[in-house]
Amino acid sequence: MNATISSSSPSVATPELCLFHDGLATLDLFLADLDPCDRALFDAALDLRSLAAGPDAAACIAQLFRVRTLLDGRHYLAFYRVRCWARRTFRIEVRAHRGAAAFVRDFPLDGGRLDEVVNSSLAALAADGELPASAYVRFVFAGTAA
Amino acid sequence: MKTTTAGSKTKTDSAVVKALNLLLADSYSLMANTHYAHWNVEGPGFFSLHKAFQEQYEHLFEAIDEIAERVRALDAYALGGLRNFSNESGIEELNTPVSAKDYVASLAVAHEKTLADALTVRDAAGAVNDLETQDLAIKTIQWHQKTIWMLKSFLK
Numbered sequence: 001m002n003a004t005i006s007s008s009s010p011s012v013a014t015p016e017l018c019l020f021h022d023g024l025a026t027l028d029l030f031l032a033d034l035d036p037c038d039r040a041l042f043d044a045a046l047d048l049r050s051l052a053a054g055p056d057a058a059a060c061i062a063q064l065f066r067v068r069t070l071l072d073g074r075h076y077l078a079f080y081r082v083r084c085w086a087r088r089t090f091r092i093e094v095r096a097h098r099g100a101a102a103f104v105r106d107f108p109l110d111g112g113r114l115d116e117v118v119n120s121s122l123a124a125l126a127a128d129g130e131l132p133a134s135a136y137v138r139f140v141f142a143g144t145a146a
Numbered sequence: 147m148k149t150t151t152a153g154s155k156t157k158t159d160s161a162v163v164k165a166l167n168l169l170l171a172d173s174y175s176l177m178a179n180t181h182y183a184h185w186n187v188e189g190p191g192f193f194s195l196h197k198a199f200q201e202q203y204e205h206l207f208e209a210i211d212e213i214a215e216r217v218r219a220l221d222a223y224a225l226g227g228l229r230n231f232s233n234e235s236g237i238e239e240l241n242t243p244v245s246a247k248d249y250v251a252s253l254a255v256a257h258e259k260t261l262a263d264a265l266t267v268r269d270a271a272g273a274v275n276d277l278e279t280q281d282l283a284i285k286t287i288q289w290h291q292k293t294i295w296m297l298k299s300f301l302k
Contacts, residue, residue, distance in 0.1 A: 077255075
């Protein structure tokens with residue numbers, strides 16, 4: 001199977017700075033909840049913040065899952081807000097092949113591993129039949145979804 | 147524009163009524179989500195959460211009635227319709243089973259939103275010396291603050 005992952009720029013998305021409606025401020029609040037002395041976690045969260053302002057949705061999602069692993073259930077509420085932000089910020093595009101129309105899925109709230117999200121997205125595409133070898137998964141920022 | 151009771155400066159299209167109707171929408175959406183959590187919560191904390199959620203949605207049911215009746219007392223009409231409540235509040239509907247901790251986190255976030263809008267009611271009512279609405283808002287604020295503390299304590 002040639003399922004691949006790519007991403008696209010958030011240029012069209014306009015993050016809101018409302019505490020209750022996500023935006024990058026959600027990540028700033030999460031950072032404020034962490035102890036800077038916990039270097040591994042704090043650095044990973046800083047990297048997540050940087051990636052969230054950049055063009056690479058797949059890299060940002062991979063970092064989100066790294067942070068989740070490092071947290072191991074700590075800072076639950078602060079990270080819950082980040083997970084809600086991620087669900088609203090990202091979309092998953094699944095295509096039978098690169099020229100096919102995209103089947104757009106919501107980003108899962110409870111995702112923990114990139115390969116799991118990719119596989120569940122491909123499985124959803126295959127629900128109506130056999131999964132083509134050329135099936136293709138792409139993570140995008142919500143404002144740029146097909 | 148109609149004036150309400152004698153001596154009151156509150157009017158039907160006032161900031162107070164708008165803030166009350168938003169608080170009503172928040173409270174209704176939160177009640178629906180709390181009821182959903184009450185039905186569907188699972189896991190080791192089931193009994194305590196099931197009971198706590200019931201107490202919370204029952205309290206919200208009474209609070210909603212008080213807020214709506216306050217809108218009517220101000221000679222305005224209360225907002226209605228589940229879709230309107232959801233759209234106005236912006237509180238996302240819970241409609242898929244999640245973990246017990248996610249129910250608690252989701253409700254804590256919704257309580258925070260409702261609390262923020264109750265503060266707006268308190269301030270808007272204070273600005274026009276509508277002490278009765280302000281009293282209602284303060285009671286609402288106290289309850290949401292206490293509930294947020296309880297929910298956050300569960301997550302620690």
